[in-house]
Amino acid sequence: MDAYFYIVLVVGLVSTVICLTAGLLKKAPNDTTILSVAAVELSLLVYLVGSIIRVAGGETIAGEPWEFWGYLITALILPIGAVYWSILERTRWSNFVLAAVGVTALVMAARMNQIWY
């Protein structure tokens, strides 16, 4: 597991805890929960840029490259989709949708690490 994974791990877990707490407190999605999901997106963008630089620098992906990029691109779409889905109906349940982003992102980052090494 490399630093990119740990960044996604920490940001993802923090985001999930924030959104889960807000949902349990019966709050609708607000700036805090949406920004926490935006932070997950940012951490994945860091992963993306870092990976592009590594590949450009001559590193090779041990597994299937297109599987790795497939995971990464899907992971990048998820936070955007979740935020869109959550602001269409702003109830506490939408915060649970947002909470799912963080854990999903970290699971996908773990898989991306497995493919890379």
Add this chain to the structure above:
Amino acid sequence: MTEKSSPGDTGRASGGSLPATGGSLPATGGAAPKDTRNTGPGRLLIAVYAVFAISATARAGYQIITKFSEAPLAYLLSAFAAVVYLVATVSLAKAGRTWFKVSVAAVLVELLGVLVVGALSVFDSVNFPHETVWSLFGRGYGYIPLLLPILGLIWLYRRRPAPKPAKGS
């Protein structure tokens, strides 16, 4: 806001225990204003189904393209699971009686699938050595595949369409 009431409506009006959410979407044709499952907890359910639809589709596609001959049965099962998740996601998001039935069918098939494939992968691991979403009751996915259809059925039951008003007479 339907002032135009037909005889027999008064008795049925109290049927739905859930209060209509203010500013909800305009009901389609005014036929069944509460006949939707894409609100409240349903939105979380749909989101999780959508993630499983994406991941199962991607996984099945990957398995079939790269190594189909290794385990055709397992990978066809993967593809089947992907279709079930897709149908469940779409049907849960749609309003109306027909989509409700589609949802029930999809979620029941999903429950059956995870139970049968889960059991087979435990007791007949020689013939089912290859991973699918439903192998070992979805252990690779934190048992969510097992939990999801149960929650789905509970949600569908709670949001079942009101009984059809008697026709004619």
